[in-house]
Amino acid sequence: MNVTQATRLVAEREIRVKLRDRTFLFGTLFFLLIAAAGTILPPLLSGGPDSVAVTESAAGPLRAAGLDVRVVPDDRAAERAVRDGDTDAAVVAGPTVLAMDETPEDVVRALSSAPPVRLLDPDAVDPVVAFLVPFVFAFVFFITSQTFGVQIAQSVIEEKQTRIVEILVAAVPVRALLAGKVVAGALLALGQIALIAVVAVLGLQLGDSGGLLTLLAPAIGWFVPFFLLGFVLLAAMWAAAGALANRQEDIAAVSTPVQFAVMLPFFAVIFLNDNDTAMRVLSYLPFSSPTAMPLRLFTGDAAAWEPIVSLAVLLLAAGAFLVAGARVYEGSLLRTNGRTSLRTAWRERETIG
Amino acid sequence: MTSTLRLDGVDRSFGDRQVLRNVSFEVAAGRMTGFVGANGAGKTTSMRIILGVLAPDAGEVTWGGAKLTRQDRRRFGYMPEERGLYPKMTTREQVTYLGRLHGLDAPAARRATDALLERVGLAERGDDLLETLSLGNQQRAQIAAALVHDPEVLVLDEPFSGLDPLAVDTVVAVLRERAAAGAPVLFSSHQLDVVERLCDDLVIIADGGIRAAGSRRQLRDTYTVPRYELIVATDAGWVRDEPGVTLVELDGARAVFDLPAGADEQPVLHAALARGPVRAFRPVSPSLTEIFREVTQ
Numbered sequence: 349m350n351v352t353q354a355t356r357l358v359a360e361r362e363i364r365v366k367l368r369d370r371t372f373l374f375g376t377l378f379f380l381l382i383a384a385a386g387t388i389l390p391p392l393l394s395g396g397p398d399s400v401a402v403t404e405s406a407a408g409p410l411r412a413a414g415l416d417v418r419v420v421p422d423d424r425a426a427e428r429a430v431r432d433g434d435t436d437a438a439v440v441a442g443p444t445v446l447a448m449d450e451t452p453e454d455v456v457r458a459l460s461s462a463p464p465v466r467l468l469d470p471d472a473v474d475p476v477v478a479f480l481v482p483f484v485f486a487f488v489f490f491i492t493s494q495t496f497g498v499q500i501a502q503s504v505i506e507e508k509q510t511r512i513v514e515i516l517v518a519a520v521p522v523r524a525l526l527a528g529k530v531v532a533g534a535l536l537a538l539g540q541i542a543l544i545a546v547v548a549v550l551g552l553q554l555g556d557s558g559g560l561l562t563l564l565a566p567a568i569g570w571f572v573p574f575f576l577l578g579f580v581l582l583a584a585m586w587a588a589a590g591a592l593a594n595r596q597e598d599i600a601a602v603s604t605p606v607q608f609a610v611m612l613p614f615f616a617v618i619f620l621n622d623n624d625t626a627m628r629v630l631s632y633l634p635f636s637s638p639t640a641m642p643l644r645l646f647t648g649d650a651a652a653w654e655p656i657v658s659l660a661v662l663l664l665a666a667g668a669f670l671v672a673g674a675r676v677y678e679g680s681l682l683r684t685n686g687r688t689s690l691r692t693a694w695r696e697r698e699t700i701g
Numbered sequence: 702m703t704s705t706l707r708l709d710g711v712d713r714s715f716g717d718r719q720v721l722r723n724v725s726f727e728v729a730a731g732r733m734t735g736f737v738g739a740n741g742a743g744k745t746t747s748m749r750i751i752l753g754v755l756a757p758d759a760g761e762v763t764w765g766g767a768k769l770t771r772q773d774r775r776r777f778g779y780m781p782e783e784r785g786l787y788p789k790m791t792t793r794e795q796v797t798y799l800g801r802l803h804g805l806d807a808p809a810a811r812r813a814t815d816a817l818l819e820r821v822g823l824a825e826r827g828d829d830l831l832e833t834l835s836l837g838n839q840q841r842a843q844i845a846a847a848l849v850h851d852p853e854v855l856v857l858d859e860p861f862s863g864l865d866p867l868a869v870d871t872v873v874a875v876l877r878e879r880a881a882a883g884a885p886v887l888f889s890s891h892q893l894d895v896v897e898r899l900c901d902d903l904v905i906i907a908d909g910g911i912r913a914a915g916s917r918r919q920l921r922d923t924y925t926v927p928r929y930e931l932i933v934a935t936d937a938g939w940v941r942d943e944p945g946v947t948l949v950e951l952d953g954a955r956a957v958f959d960l961p962a963g964a965d966e967q968p969v970l971h972a973a974l975a976r977g978p979v980r981a982f983r984p985v986s987p988s989l990t991e992i993f994r995e996v997t998q
Binding site: 354357358361365506507509510511512514515516517518519520521682 | 749779783785788789790799801
C-alpha cells in the first residue's frame with residue numbers, strides 16, 4: 349500500500365464520519381434554505397409589474413410596456429382605484445400620472461419617449477449586485493474555510509486525544525494522514541458549495557433572475573480553482589494548529605493565527621472592494637486572492653492573464669504551506685504532554701522510517 | 702515466515718534527558734518475551750521505536766537481519782500503552798478501517814473483523830458506537846484492533862492492564878497462539894507474576910539500560926543464590942549458628958537461609974536430622990520479583 353492508497357482510506361473515513369454528523373447535515377440544510385430563500389423570495393416580494401388604472405382609450409402604451417392594466421370607465425374611477433389601494437397608479441387626462449406617495453417610474457417610462465442611450469462601459473454592473481456579489485463570494489469562502497478548517501483541526505485533535513494516532517502512525521505515513529484529512533475537507537467543502545450553488549441557480553431561474561447568472565458564470569468558474577487552492581492553504585494551517593493542541597479546549601488558543609489569516613482577508617475584501625489599487629494587491633496575496641481575484645473578474649477590472657498569475661502564486665503558497673504544515677504536524681502529532689510550541693514542533697520533527 | 706526481532710545499540714533522548722542507553726535485545730521467533738521495568742525505565746520508548754512511531758537517535762531495529770521498513774511494520778500488531786479508538790465510530794467499522802490501513806483489502810478486512818469480534822466476545826455489540834461500550838468492552842475492541850491484520854510480530858505495551866480476568870484469558874490465548882505460529886511476541890508488564898507465568902524469555906530494563914536478558918531458566922540460574930527452606934518439628938532457631946548459614950527468614954519451625962556459593966547444603970540437613978524429625982528441606986528458586994529487585998538495584 350502506498351501513500352496515495354493510504355490517503356484515500358483516511359479521506360474515506362473522514363467523509364463517512366462527517367456525513368453521519370448531525371451538526372454538519374443540519375448546517376448544510378440551513379445553508380440550502382438560505383440559498384433558496386435568498387434567490388426565490390426577492391422577485392416574489394417585489395410583487396411583479398405595477399398595476400395601473402386607466403380608461404380604455406389611453407391603455408395602449410401601458411399594455412405595450414407590460415404593466416398590469418385595469419380599465420376603468422372614467423378618470424374619477426381611476427383616481428378612486430388609487431386612493432382605495434386597488435392599483436399602484438392611475439393615468440388620467442393630460443396625461444397625468446396619479447400615485448399615492450411614490451412616483452411610479454415604470455408608468456412614467458411607458459408614457460415618455462426616452463432618448464437613445466449608448467453605453468460606453470457596458471460591463472458596468474448594477475450597484476446593488478456589485479455590492480452583494482463581493483459579499484457573497486467572501487462570505488462563502490470565509491464560512492466554508494472556517495467550518496471545514498475547524499473540523500480538520502478537531503479531527504486531528506480527536507486522534508491525538510484518544511491516542512489512536514499512535515496506531516495510525518505505526519501503520520501509515522504521517523503525510524498520508526494529513527493529506528487524507530485535507531482532501532476529505534476540500535471534497536466536503538466543495539460538495540457543500542456545489543449543492544448550494546445548484547439550489548441558488550435553480551432559485552435564480554425560478555425567480556427569473558437568469559440574467560445575473562450569465563454575468564456571474566465566469567467569476568464562479570474562476571472561483572472554483574481559487575477556492576480549492578485557498579482551501580488547501582488554510583487546511584494545512586488548521587491541521588498543524590490541531591496537532592499543536594492536546595485537547596479540544598486548546599483549539600481556540602492554537603488557532604488564533606489561522607483565524608486571523610481567514611478573517612483579515614475577509615474584511616479587507618468586504619471593505620475595500622471599491623478601491624482599485626487595494627483590490628489589485630489583494631487579488632495577488634495568497635490569503636485574499638481566492639475571493640479578490642474572482643471579484644475583479646466579475647467587475648471586469650482584471651486582464652485575462654491576471655488570474656493565471658495569481659493562481660500560480662496561490663499554488664506556490666499552498667504548496668509551501670502544505671510542506672510547512674506537514675512538518676509541524678509530524679513534529680507535534682505524538683507529543684501528548686500538553687501543548688507543543690510551534691518552534692519545538694518545527695525543530696524536533698521525528699524522522700519516521 | 703517469521704524471524705527474530707532485534708534492537709541494536711539504540712539510544713534515544715528527549716531534550717537533554719537520555720531515556721535509552723545502548724539498548725540491545727532480541728525477541729526470538731515463536732517465543733513470548735516479557736519486557737519488565739519500573740515506570741519510566743524506557744519500555745514504552747523502546748516499543749515506540751520498534752514500531753517506528755519514534756526514531757532512535759542511534760542504533761537500529763532489524764527483523765530477520767534486515768533493517769525494518771514501513772512495509773514490515775505494517776505486518777506488526779501494536780497495542781500502545783495509552784489506549785484509544787475513535788469514540789464516534791462503531792467497533793466493527795474502526796477495526797475494519799485499521800485492517801485496511803494495515804494493507805487488507807475490503808472483504809478480507811470485513812471477514813477478519815467479524816471473526817475477531819466473535820473471538821473477543823464483541824460480536825453483538827459490534828455495531829454500537831465505541832463510546833457507548835463499557836470500559837471492559839472497549840479494551841476488547843482494542844485487542845481486536847491490534848490483531849485484525851493477523852500480524853507476524855506482536856508488540857504489546859501493558860496488554861493486561863485494565864483488563865477483566867476473562868479478557869486477560871482471551872489475550873493470553875491469542876498471544877500463545879501467535880507465538881506457537883512462530884511470531885516473535887514482545888509484551889511489557891509491571892505485573893511480574895503475570896510475566897513470570899507467561900513468558901519464555903525475559904528482558905529487564907532499568908534507567909534506560911538493559912540489565913538482564915535471556916530465557917527464564919537462564920536468568921534464574923544466573924541470579925540464584927544457594928537458598929534453602931527447612932521445616933523441622935520444633936524451633937529452627939539453631940540454624941543461624943551453623944557454619945556458613947545466613948538466615949533470611951525464621952518463623953518458629955520454618956527457616957529460610959542462604960549458603961555461600963558452592964557450599965554443600967548436606968551438613969545442615971544432617972544437623973537438623975540429628976536434632977529431630979525434618980518435615981521439609983528444599984532449594985528455593987528466586988521469584989522474578991526477587992531477580993528483578995536484584996538486577997535493578
